[in-house]
Each structure stands twice: as C-alpha cells, then as structure tokens.
Amino acid sequence: MATTIRKAVISSFSTDPSLSNVAVVSAPLPAPGKKEIQVRVLYAGFSGADVNMARGTYPMQRKAPLTSGYSLVGVVAALGANADASRSPIGSYVAAVTTYDAQAELVNVAQRLLCPVPPELTGSDSLLRQVAALSLDWATAYGMVEHTARVQAGQKVFIHGLSGAVGKGLMSLCLLRGATVYGTASVRNHASLEAAGATKVFDYRNKDWIAALRATGGVNAVFDPLGFESWDESFSVLGETGILVGYGGNQAALSADKKPRSPWPWIAKLVTRSLLPLGGRRTSFYFIKPGSAGWQADMAALMGLLREGRITVPIKAVWDLDTEGLREAHRSWGSMPGMGSLLIRVAGESA
Ligand SMILES: NC(=O)c1ccc[n+]([C@@H]2O[C@H](COP(=O)([O-])OP(=O)(O)OC[C@H]3O[C@@H](n4cnc5c(N)ncnc54)[C@H](OP(=O)(O)O)[C@@H]3O)[C@@H](O)[C@H]2O)c1
Structure with a gap:
C-alpha cells in the first residue's frame, strides 16, 4: 500500500540562483519491493553531489525530476516479501549510501545497500549524525586513504x-x-x-x-x-x-x-x-561502491573508530527537510563558515 511522504524534489536542472527547481513536496511512496527495506530516515546527507545534481552536471546522473539525498541513517520500518528479516529487523538502525531518494521521510532501499548500526552508536542524536556522515563522506575518505593511496x-x-x-x-x-x-x-x-x-x-x-x-x-x-x-x-x-x-x-x-x-x-x-x-x-x-563488501568493511572499521573515540566527525550544519531549509543548503554549500559534514534533518532531534 502506498504511503504519502514529504520528500525533496529537483524538478529540472538549473543554475538559477532562485533555486526554484528545488523544493520539498508531498508524494506517494509504494510499499517496498521484494528485496527492499523501507527505512524511516532520521538524517540524510547533503553534499556537493546534490548541488551538482541540481545543476545537471553530476556524472551519469538520473534525469529530472529526481529526489536527492545520497546517504542516510534511519530505522527499519517495513520489509519487502523476500527481504531477510534477520539482517534488518524492524526497529533496527541502519546506514546507507542510496545515491538518490534519502532526503525523504521514508525510502525503499535495496537490502544489500544497508549496513547495520550497532546499538552503542544509536544512543544519542550526536552519534547518529556522525554515523550519517560516516556513510558517504568518511567512507569515501577511508577508501581513498586505505585502499587507493x-x-x-x-x-x-x-x-x-x-x-x-x-x-x-x-x-x-x-x-x-x-x-x-x-x-x-x-x-x-x-x-x-x-x-x-x-x-x-x-x-x-x-x-x-x-x-x-x-x-x-x-x-x-x-x-x-x-x-x-x-x-x-x-x-x-x-x-x-x-x-x-x-x-x-x-x-x-x-x-x-x-x-x-x-x-x-x-x-x-x-x-x-x-x-x-x-x-x-x-x-x-575514486568512486565509492555503495553496499559492496568493501564499503561494508570500511563502515565497520569507521564505526569501530567512532565507538573507541579515536575519531570525531564534525557536523558543519543541519537543515530541516522543508523547501526553505533545502534551498538554504544549496545556496550556502561551499561558502558557509565552519568545517565538516552537512546534513538534512528528517526526523532527528532539533538542534
Ligand atoms: N567519488 C566519490 O565516491 C565521492 C564520494 C563523496 C563525495 N564526492 C565528491 O566530493 C566532493 C566533495 O564534496 P563535499 O560535499 O565534501 O564538499 P566540501 O568538501 O564540503 O566543499 C566545501 C570545501 O570546498 C572549499 N572551497 C570553497 N570554495 C573553494 C574554492 N573556490 N576553491 C577551492 N576550495 C573551495 C571549502 O573550504 P572553506 O570552507 O574553508 O572555505 C570546503 O573545504 C564533491 O564533488 C562530491 O561530489 C565524491
């Protein structure tokens, strides 16, 4: 059964500073496909990829209209008929690099793209934000430092x-x-x-x-x-x-x-x-390989470093999932003060 959700939409490709091509809308989301998991998103990543996608210059990107949101941390809400419930129990926390669609209240994700988040990292909103940033920003950094260079x-x-x-x-x-x-x-x-x-x-x-x-x-x-x-x-x-x-x-x-x-x-x-x-x-x-065995192993290593207190992931800014928040994220990317990762708050705690 379809559910109505709020989600980000890039309706066309444009470099117009009004960002009228970027908005948050209400739209139906179908039930998860057979091997999909429906995730209730807490935080979605925001990055240069979103900015380039709205401009239509991201390599091999989808045609507009598309829903942006490259990565997420969230909670398993429903399982497709052939999904493995032991790997993604309802109510468990997961992180993923989805490339699209994460800036939404709910998203259907292929189960192979999900990585489980251990309970030690789900106890506070601060930790969940850091895990959201690990899944794309730091997993990319880790892959380049450990495997490429x-x-x-x-x-x-x-x-x-x-x-x-x-x-x-x-x-x-x-x-x-x-x-x-x-x-x-x-x-x-x-x-x-x-x-x-x-x-x-x-x-x-x-x-x-x-x-x-x-x-x-x-x-x-x-x-x-x-x-x-x-x-x-x-x-x-x-x-x-x-x-x-x-x-x-x-x-x-x-x-x-x-x-x-x-x-x-x-x-x-x-x-x-x-x-x-x-x-x-x-x-x-370097291209990150979402859901691959290498990405899963890198996420496990990064979450281990976070748990041990050997890394702290700085979060530069968090915007709410609404049209103004999203346009502000696009507008200020690359020029705002501060350091670290950018997030869209979908259902996480207010700052
Ligand atoms: N290939 C992959 O697998 C992969 C995965 C993830 C991300 N990416 C890509 O990685 C890139 C990094 O994106 P990000 O979101 O992490 O962006 P970001 O690095 O957070 O972007 C902002 C950075 O650019 C600096 N900057 C601002 N204006 C500049 C200028 N004119 N010249 C040089 N540097 C300038 C900023 O410095 P100050 O703040 O100090 O001014 C800040 O360090 C994106 O293109 C994204 O698509 C690729």
Missing part, C-alpha cells in the same frame, strides 16, 4: 578542502596513519586546522601551495575533489612515486561564474595519465 606513516599528503566534509575525514584518517598533512582551506579555518594537526594550511585563493610543496620534494598523495584544471596543478606537486586521487568536480560549482562544465574530458585525462609512462607517479579517480 595506502597512506603510510611518515608520508606527506596534500588535501584540497581540508575543511570540507570529505576533506575533514581525509585529514583525520591520514593523521591517524601517521602522515604529515598539508592542504587548502579558507583563511578563517587555518588556525583550527593547524591546531588539529595539519602541518601547513594554504589559502585556496592563490597558488602558493604549488611552489611550497615542490620545495619539499613533492608529496606521496594528493586528494582532489575540485577536478578540471586543478588536477593538472595537483599532479605537479607529486613526488617521484606519488599518487593523485581525484574524486569530484567541484571546481565549476565553486567558481565565481558557476558556469556548468562537463567533467568527462578531465576524468578521461586523469585516468589516462596512469596509462602513460610517468615514472613512478600514478593517478586514479
């Missing part, structure tokens, strides 16, 4: 957007590994990032970091969510055996004119660099 103690890394959602995760995980961290952020965030362990933070409005890093002999890994020309600059600061890991195309949305650009030629260039004779230098584009 394989950061080791004593290595030097450079992280664009240290203050960002994924950037903050990258910084904490590289520091846990014993690496020396350099990166970029707004000047207003430099002191707290350096107090938290970054060796040197640069202003992204100039290119001073390029000469400074070359002067150190280059770095072992660069993590770059900006894409486009930024990947050429990032490649230029690699040491002889360094790796450049690209994972987004934020540069267009963050530029002054915000003109939409296709990321594809630049992704192709990044990936083909690894096919050329580069000496020891490598390149990679």
Whole structure:
C-alpha cells in the first residue's frame, strides 16, 4: 500500500540562483519491493553531489525530476516479501549510501545497500549524525586513504578542502596513519586546522601551495575533489612515486561564474595519465561502491573508530527537510563558515 511522504524534489536542472527547481513536496511512496527495506530516515546527507545534481552536471546522473539525498541513517520500518528479516529487523538502525531518494521521510532501499548500526552508536542524536556522515563522506575518505593511496606513516599528503566534509575525514584518517598533512582551506579555518594537526594550511585563493610543496620534494598523495584544471596543478606537486586521487568536480560549482562544465574530458585525462609512462607517479579517480563488501568493511572499521573515540566527525550544519531549509543548503554549500559534514534533518532531534 502506498504511503504519502514529504520528500525533496529537483524538478529540472538549473543554475538559477532562485533555486526554484528545488523544493520539498508531498508524494506517494509504494510499499517496498521484494528485496527492499523501507527505512524511516532520521538524517540524510547533503553534499556537493546534490548541488551538482541540481545543476545537471553530476556524472551519469538520473534525469529530472529526481529526489536527492545520497546517504542516510534511519530505522527499519517495513520489509519487502523476500527481504531477510534477520539482517534488518524492524526497529533496527541502519546506514546507507542510496545515491538518490534519502532526503525523504521514508525510502525503499535495496537490502544489500544497508549496513547495520550497532546499538552503542544509536544512543544519542550526536552519534547518529556522525554515523550519517560516516556513510558517504568518511567512507569515501577511508577508501581513498586505505585502499587507493595506502597512506603510510611518515608520508606527506596534500588535501584540497581540508575543511570540507570529505576533506575533514581525509585529514583525520591520514593523521591517524601517521602522515604529515598539508592542504587548502579558507583563511578563517587555518588556525583550527593547524591546531588539529595539519602541518601547513594554504589559502585556496592563490597558488602558493604549488611552489611550497615542490620545495619539499613533492608529496606521496594528493586528494582532489575540485577536478578540471586543478588536477593538472595537483599532479605537479607529486613526488617521484606519488599518487593523485581525484574524486569530484567541484571546481565549476565553486567558481565565481558557476558556469556548468562537463567533467568527462578531465576524468578521461586523469585516468589516462596512469596509462602513460610517468615514472613512478600514478593517478586514479575514486568512486565509492555503495553496499559492496568493501564499503561494508570500511563502515565497520569507521564505526569501530567512532565507538573507541579515536575519531570525531564534525557536523558543519543541519537543515530541516522543508523547501526553505533545502534551498538554504544549496545556496550556502561551499561558502558557509565552519568545517565538516552537512546534513538534512528528517526526523532527528532539533538542534
Ligand atoms: N567519488 C566519490 O565516491 C565521492 C564520494 C563523496 C563525495 N564526492 C565528491 O566530493 C566532493 C566533495 O564534496 P563535499 O560535499 O565534501 O564538499 P566540501 O568538501 O564540503 O566543499 C566545501 C570545501 O570546498 C572549499 N572551497 C570553497 N570554495 C573553494 C574554492 N573556490 N576553491 C577551492 N576550495 C573551495 C571549502 O573550504 P572553506 O570552507 O574553508 O572555505 C570546503 O573545504 C564533491 O564533488 C562530491 O561530489 C565524491
């Protein structure tokens, strides 16, 4: 039986600052499919992916209209006929990367995409918010640090957007590994990032970091969510055996004119660099693999670190699931003060 829910809708692709293409509407949700779980969403993630999806520039995205919401933490509300009740009991807490549809009161999710959240992490709203941010932002950071770059103690890394959602995760995980961290952020965030362990933070409005890093002999890994020309600059600061890991195309949305650009030629260039004779230098584009065994294992590792108090996930802002809240999230992404992950509160506690 269908249920009426409130959900976010991107009705068309547009760069119009009025954001009239973004709204929260009431709409029917069917009962979960055979292998689906219906989840009551507490918090959904908000990220550069949502902004790029509303602009129509997210790689391989759905056509409009679509419901945004890349990740969630929530509670199992109903099971499809062939879903495994022992894996997702009604009332249990789950996290997921759904790519779409999480900014909604209820969502039907393929069971394989869900990861159980242990009871030790469900006791407070603060912990649930952190788990919501782990599922996409920090799982992406963990995958790049542990599996793609394989950061080791004593290595030097450079992280664009240290203050960002994924950037903050990258910084904490590289520091846990014993690496020396350099990166970029707004000047207003430099002191707290350096107090938290970054060796040197640069202003992204100039290119001073390029000469400074070359002067150190280059770095072992660069993590770059900006894409486009930024990947050429990032490649230029690699040491002889360094790796450049690209994972987004934020540069267009963050530029002054915000003109939409296709990321594809630049992704192709990044990936083909690894096919050329580069000496020891490598390149990679990282994609999170929602629900995969690797993602499940990474989430288990991250939730373990959170439980042990070895990581704390900063939450920069939380907006309510209503049209004004959602438009404000789109409007202020990339320019608001603070550091860390962004969330949409669907049914979690008020701040
Ligand atoms: N490939 C994957 O699997 C995957 C998974 C998750 C996310 N992503 C991608 O990762 C990217 C990161 O997104 P996010 O949501 O975590 O964003 P974010 O990093 O939180 O974005 C904001 C960051 O950008 C910085 N910034 C603002 N203006 C800038 C400018 N003009 N130049 C350089 N940096 C600037 C901000 O610094 P200040 O706040 O200090 O000003 C802040 O650190 C997105 O493109 C998303 O699609 C990819």
